[in-house]
Amino acid sequence: MSRKMLTFMLLIILVLFTACGSNEGEREGGQTTKDESSNRWEEIQKAGEIVVGTSGTLYPASYYPEESDKITGYDVEIIKEIAKRLDLDVSFEIMGIDSMLSSLDSGRIDLVANDIEITKERQKNFAFSKPYKYSFSTMIVREEDLSDIHSLEDLEGKKAGGGATTVFSDIARHFGAEVVTYTNATNDVYLRDVEKGRTDLVINDYYLQSLALKALPEIEVTLHPDLLFHPTEQAFVMPKDAEILTKIVNQVLAEMREDGTLTDLSKEFFGGKDASNPPEEDVQKIEGLEL
Structure with a gap:
């Protein structure tokens, strides 16, 4: 999909969400209105930058190569590519795993990229992209x-x-x-x-x-x-009210899956293995564990 077509689709999404919103600023059943979701995306566009929380110590998802001050990794390079396709800069905030979700909640960062697993408990408080790793x-x-x-x-x-x-x-x-x-x-x-x-x-x-x-x-x-x-399924984490941002990230991820970018990046960072698709191994499910 061309960048021009993607931009057009994003504008359509923005118009639909703004048009379908209920009373401005209201929360119904704990959900944020479409206007607030629109504002969050508009703030990112206005800044021209998306701020991403990551550890920088989790090889090969997020790390600094030896004798380098440039962060890389599977998660990091996916985010860089998403930002590139959206004509945004990306700023990485380095923090421990236990600080990432609270920083997202406080508004310090826009998104978490650190091999985070999707769980039912986390989905109560945060929005997740589609999985980019299985x-x-x-x-x-x-x-x-x-x-x-x-x-x-x-x-x-x-x-x-x-x-x-x-x-x-x-x-x-x-x-x-x-x-x-x-x-x-x-x-x-x-x-x-x-x-x-x-x-x-x-x-x-x-x-x-x-x-x-x-x-x-x-x-x-x-x-x-x-x-x-x-x-497990790993995905990017965003604020619960960031519905438009979540849809836009998912749209770009779908494009990257379709054109082979996810597979190429996975093989680059996971020793030739394609972690962007479900594994073939027989894996035991743990009974009685609520996550």
Whole structure:
């Protein structure tokens, strides 16, 4: 789709949302009016910039290459391409995972791009784009003895490294593990703590963990060979009232999926693998866990 056609469609969306709005400034049933949603998008256009919250420490989704001050990664490059196609600049605000959603809520940032999983609980308070990544969870354990973990039930009493508010920490707690929390730590910190016995495991995304291990082969840890669980969909997060922004981001993502850009970027950052489509592996769903 040409940029001229995309711009025309965005204008149509804007007109439709403005025309269909109820009384200006009102909230009905906790939902923001179309006028407020229109204003949020218009503010971004007026500034000529979209402000994005990301960690800069999550390889290969969002990171700084060695000896470089230029952020890159799968999530980051998708956002750069979206901004380019919308004729916007993009500004990245670097912050810990536990600060991203609150910063979105306060208006400090417009969007979060950090391999964030779509969950029912998060959807109550935030808007999500269509998924740009499909994956599942695995765990890193000690190489010598798999941290004595042979099933998810063996997590009881173990120490799991993670962020305080992540889905991965919720999974660890669900099975009785103690979560040792970190503030925007890099992969080597997590992995060395498992190796040295300060923690027993790290639950995280399969693709991210696979590449972290490949980048740090000197650390004696491994992906658990038998445990593949919790299929996931990752998406960009936006304020609940940003209906127009969400529709516009989804429109560009659809264009990028259709023209192969998502697949190309995935293969670039995930070792030739296409994470932009659902995985073929048999992945265990976790029963009784509300996320």
